[in-house]
Amino acid sequence: MLKAIVLLSCVAAALADCGKPAVDPVNTFIVGGDAAMPGSWPWQVGIRKNYLVGQGGYHMCGATLIDNQWIVSAAHCFYRWKRLSDYTITLGSHDRDEVDSTQVNAKLGGIFVHEDYNSMTLDNDIAMLKLETPIDFNDAISEACVATSDYPADTMCVVTGWGDQEAAIDNAELQQVYVPIIDTKVCNRPSWYNGEITDNMFCAGYSSGGMDSCQGDSGGPFVCKNSAGAWELTGVVSWGYGCADPLNPGVYTRVTQYNDWISGIKRNN
Missing domain, CATH: 2.40.10.10 (Trypsin-like serine proteases)
Structure with a gap:
């Protein structure tokens, strides 16, 4: 019984550590984002x-x-x-x-x-x-924690990645951008995505555009901070029309469905 209690305590401690980087992210507002602090999104x-031929890759x-x-x-x-x-x-x-x-x-x-x-x-x-x-x-x-419940619209969350920044010269450092979750009913309006957002997706960004994930960010993390201060994987960078365009925010796979x-x-x- 003592072994079981010790084991459960160790498991709880391990779970408690997920989503808490050793280096705190810099809270600045990847297109429209900023370079992350090294180690802040571990x-x-x-x-x-x-x-196919030779060493290396892209x-x-x-x-x-x-x-x-x-x-x-x-x-x-x-x-x-x-x-x-x-x-x-x-x-x-x-x-x-x-x-x-x-x-x-x-x-x-x-x-x-x-x-x-x-x-x-x-x-x-x-x-x-x-x-x-x-x-x-x-x-x-x-590791990041994995979200088990959805965050409401207007929650500010973070996307990170090395994707296209739509700038003359892309910064090779890891980029971060803070964006709000958008209500799916809004995102499915005819002038937005016209019903293409399924229950397995959600949108995040701004109606005016300017801040977004882009090509090369695909598959990367969309994380939100929970009440315990840990970052949870809430979305997976999936798709969108253009990058940071008005009324076409980023679309993310809704992790809680999976x-x-x-x-x-x-x-x-």
């Missing part, structure tokens, strides 16, 4: 597609570390390309174009695209990635 994962998508061996990303990043050796996973990285001192490169052990993913509508745009071997956590690498699916993939693989 669950940010980079997915690099390896060159940044393709983002993802979110949710425990020491599992990552959440977008189905549209992988549904056509599932050969594990095609990818290098970067953890603890800050500069997209350099190998940071905190960076760890990892191999994939499995790619699991949602079985009901629709490449036309981007419904069920979620995938789970399994690392070949578990990763050790440190100040630069740790809690059972995520648990099932982890349990059975």
Whole structure:
């Protein structure tokens, strides 16, 4: 009985640590965003597609570390390309174009695209990635919590990634942008997305545009801070018309719709 109590206490402590970076994010208001503080989003994962010939590769998508061996990303990043050796996973990285001192490169052990993913509508745009071997956590690498309940409209949350910034020169450092969740009824108005936002999605951003995720951010984290001060993975960067355009905010996969699916993939693989 004592062993059980100790074990439960250790599990509770581990869960309590998710979503709490060793480095606090800089609260500044990726298009329209700012460079993040190194180490402030330690669950940010980079997915690099390896060159067919020669060494190296290029940044393709983002993802979110949710425990020491599992990552959440977008189905549209992988549904056509599932050969594990095609990818290098970067953890603890800050500069997209350099190998940071905190960076760890990892191999994939499995790619699991949602079985009901629709490449036309981007419904069920979620995938789970399994690392070949578990990763050790440190100040630069740790997991986000996974949201189990939705946040209301107007909640300010954060998107991070190395995607297109629609600037003359993109900053290779990890970018962050704070955006509010938008009520789905608003986002489905005829002048917005005209009913294309399903129950498995939500929108976030501003009606006037200016701040948004973009190409290259796909699969990356949309996180909201809960009442305990921990950041929860609430959305996965999915799609949108243009980047930071008026009435076309970013669209994200609603993670709470997939809690059972995520648990099932982890349990059975």
